[in-house]
Amino acid sequence: KQEVTQIPAALSVPEGENLVLNCSFTDSAIYNLQWFRQDPGKGLTSLLLIQSSQREQTSGRLNASLDKSSGRSTLYIAASQPGDSATYLCATWNTGNQFYFGTGTSLTVIP
């Protein structure tokens, strides 16, 4: 069974700093990997999806990379803003329509 781990569990940074969130997974046989953002009490908003054949995806200040062989993905956030404060979840999509979530990283950007 796939296990998805996110480190750190919580991160606090000053505004303007660049930061990296980490996601690791045990089973490299994935269709894709998706990064989500979740604000308190809200649903999940998709940020980036990386297909298994891709190495990275970019959207604005966000860049996600995927290294299947090592079972790792990173989410890079440039020039962080207070509005980026949220919980960030990564998830892998495996065979059989199985979707496995990490436990998330809670990010606080301090003005």
Add this chain to the structure above:
Amino acid sequence: DAMVIQNPRYQVTQFGKPVTLSCSQTLNHNVMYWYQQKSSQAPKLLFHYYDKDFNNEADTPDNFQSRRPNTSFCFLDIRSPGLGDTAMYLCATSGYGYTFGSGTRLTVV
């Protein structure tokens, strides 16, 4: 435009009183999912449908049922809610990646 819509956004129900949560999608995706998310935890899959083929997770309590009358709609029925069922319930579909609804926050009192 919202593509996965969950109603209601907030629901308070009494211990043991049946409750139904609804989800609709405009994406025409075959696969729909129900997740339960408790505070500070990752979402936990309850069940999913591939078209009308229902797939129950092994550890989903019998208290939880689901219906999918057509492609667009899916319902989560909790027959006798307990205090431990207080959580956010998330509906999702999958096509190119996952699309989630905004969730229903259920409180059992």
